[in-house]
Amino acid sequence: MSETKEPLFSKKNKKLISDPLNLNNPVTIQVLGICSALAVTVQMDNAIVMSVAVLFVLVMGNLIVSLMRNLIPSKIKIIVQLVIVAALVIIVDQVLKAFVYDVSKSLSVFVGLIITNCIIMGRLEAFALGNKPWASILDGVGNGLGYGLILVVVAFFKELFGSGKLLGFEIFGNSVDQTGLYAIGYEDNGLMLLPPSSLILVALYIWIQKKRTPSLIDEH
Amino acid sequence: MSINKEGNGYTMTFAIVMVVVVGGLLAYIASTLKPIQQANVKNEKMQNILQAIGLEETNGVSRDEAGKIFNDYITERIILDYDGNVVSKKTSEDPIESAAKSMKDEKDAFNLEVRKYYNTLTGLMKKYPEGGAEYEAAIKEKGINYPLFVAENDGKKYFVTYFSGKGLWDDIWGYVAFREDGTTINGTVFDHKGETPGLGSKITEELFQNQFIGKIITDENSGEYKPIKVEKPGGEYNQHQVAGLSGATFTAVGVDEMMNRSLEVYNKYFYSLRTASVQPLESPVNDTTAVMDSIQVIVDSTMLAIK
Numbered sequence: 001m002s003e004t005k006e007p008l009f010s011k012k013n014k015k016l017i018s019d020p021l022n023l024n025n026p027v028t029i030q031v032l033g034i035c036s037a038l039a040v041t042v043q044m045d046n047a048i049v050m051s052v053a054v055l056f057v058l059v060m061g062n063l064i065v066s067l068m069r070n071l072i073p074s075k076i077k078i079i080v081q082l083v084i085v086a087a088l089v090i091i092v093d094q095v096l097k098a099f100v101y102d103v104s105k106s107l108s109v110f111v112g113l114i115i116t117n118c119i120i121m122g123r124l125e126a127f128a129l130g131n132k133p134w135a136s137i138l139d140g141v142g143n144g145l146g147y148g149l150i151l152v153v154v155a156f157f158k159e160l161f162g163s164g165k166l167l168g169f170e171i172f173g174n175s176v177d178q179t180g181l182y183a184i185g186y187e188d189n190g191l192m193l194l195p196p197s198s199l200i201l202v203a204l205y206i207w208i209q210k211k212r213t214p215s216l217i218d219e220h
Numbered sequence: 221m222s223i224n225k226e227g228n229g230y231t232m233t234f235a236i237v238m239v240v241v242v243g244g245l246l247a248y249i250a251s252t253l254k255p256i257q258q259a260n261v262k263n264e265k266m267q268n269i270l271q272a273i274g275l276e277e278t279n280g281v282s283r284d285e286a287g288k289i290f291n292d293y294i295t296e297r298i299i300l301d302y303d304g305n306v307v308s309k310k311t312s313e314d315p316i317e318s319a320a321k322s323m324k325d326e327k328d329a330f331n332l333e334v335r336k337y338y339n340t341l342t343g344l345m346k347k348y349p350e351g352g353a354e355y356e357a358a359i360k361e362k363g364i365n366y367p368l369f370v371a372e373n374d375g376k377k378y379f380v381t382y383f384s385g386k387g388l389w390d391d392i393w394g395y396v397a398f399r400e401d402g403t404t405i406n407g408t409v410f411d412h413k414g415e416t417p418g419l420g421s422k423i424t425e426e427l428f429q430n431q432f433i434g435k436i437i438t439d440e441n442s443g444e445y446k447p448i449k450v451e452k453p454g455g456e457y458n459q460h461q462v463a464g465l466s467g468a469t470f471t472a473v474g475v476d477e478m479m480n481r482s483l484e485v486y487n488k489y490f491y492s493l494r495t496a497s498v499q500p501l502e503s504p505v506n507d508t509t510a511v512m513d514s515i516q517v518i519v520d521s522t523m524l525a526i527k
Contacts, residue, residue, distance in 0.1 A: 023236055071225075072234070073225060073226070073230055073231040073234050074226070075231050076231055076234070078285060079235075079449070080234075080235075080238060083238060083239075084242075086244045087245065087246055088248075090249075091246070091249055094249055094250055094253045095253065097253070097257045097260070098253040098256040098257050098260070099256070101257075101260040101283070101519075103263070104280070106414075108414070134281055137417075190419070190467065193416075194416070218223075
């Protein structure tokens with residue numbers, strides 16, 4: 001067991017966290033988990049809670065699957081993973097309903113739909129099933145943050161230009177009382193409140209990301 | 221002896237143990253958190269009702285606060301049937317039991333599930349598209365009832381109605397409060413399950429809800445029921461019209477439909493109140509403002525009586 005002597009944040013382990021943030025981002029590079037990225041990004045607070053929920057499910061799921069990786073019968077490994085993810089998601093949903101009722105109302109079905117978020121099943125199957133618990137936790141944190149980063153960036157622009165607010169604070173003034181920017185004729189962009197605008201924003205993000213990191217561009 | 225992990229026996233045992241462990245854990249968590257969740261739902265309803273009254277004191281009341289002060293404002297919880305008759309009446313003295321299914325008091329207006337009633341009603345609407353006597357008989361037979369909350373503040377009474385309908389995507393519902401005369405709207409709260417954010421969801425905003433304040437549901441001359449219409453945005457509106465939402469026509473149509481349908485029933489009750497309030501003329505009244513109020517009510521109701 002020479003591997004146990006490896007430092008907690010070795011170069012390899014650091015890469016597990018930093019890669020999903022940029023070079024191997026689950027949303028913009030692997031294009032997974034797009035559904036919720038389009039739907040829950042109208043307001044920043046929803047996006048943040050959703051990110052935290054996914055992060056929690058991903059880290060816990062990765063940890064549990066990694067701890068049980070030698071016990072899980074290969075015949076039913078997908079079913080076992082699904083049960084673990086579903087149980088975690090139900091816990092998150094119940095806790096949100098009890099302690100942050102308003103947020104759980106606005107996230108509605110999307111918390112339940114974390115079960116079907118391909119990022120989670122993807123990481124459990126591709127990483128946690130074949131790696132040690134600590135590395136799996138780091139992988140979960142990295143991918144969860146990578147997902148959350150996109151959600152928060154998209155929500156930032158959608159909330160700012162869609163309703164002139166950030167986290168509920170009026171940035172551009174009040175559209176009802178016609179103060180601030182609204183007084184000189186500025187109007188909110190209604191498209192920003194609808195799911196299609198997230199597609200545009202995610203596409204712009206991918207464009208900028210690939211422009212800055214030429215290694216990401218396919219050769220052919 | 222090593223265990224054969226590829227064998228059917230191991231797989232089965234693993235599956236059974238997993239299901240029992242996960243099932244037990246989830247059941248435990250659900251039952252622990254249930255009281256908090258139910259309190260949230262209950263307090264939210266109280267918050268909506270208080271907010272709808274349209275008083276300065278209850279405007280912007282928080283959810284937790286609403287649970288505490290609900291009984292200070294809401295004095296009676298009444299269930300009405302389709303004819304506007306009182307089926308049951310609870311006062312603020314009676315506790316609100318809305319927790320577990322078995323504890324639920326079906327005679328309490330607070331526990332009436334208007335969204336379920338609406339589903340029953342849509343079935344009947346499909347069955348009797350023409351409406352008419354058969355349709356009304358079916359509504360009564362199904363026992364569709366209407367909750368009404370009576371609020372009191374500064375010696376004035378308010379009536380809060382609660383009803384449900386359908387928007388573009390999913391359920392919408394509303395609380396509309398009337399002043400003592402039973403025709404002038406004093407405040408509204410609308411909410412929805414899944415209307416388009418930024419378009420249909422604007423029915424939850426004050427800009428839309430506050431337009432209803434001061435509108436009346438009876439005809440100025442005849443005193444008969446006259447519904448409030450949600451019109452196209454832009455233009456002038458009279459006492460029976462409000463502006464709809466641009467880009468959310470179907471949500472506005474839904475609000476219009478559910479209000480017309482439900483307020484017609486409530487108006488039957490208000491009508492009986494208006495005609496009955498002619499009598500208190502004989503009883504002595506000390507408070508001058510109360511005298512003014514009752515004179516106003518009497519004048520209103522005499523107009524109705526003349527009709």
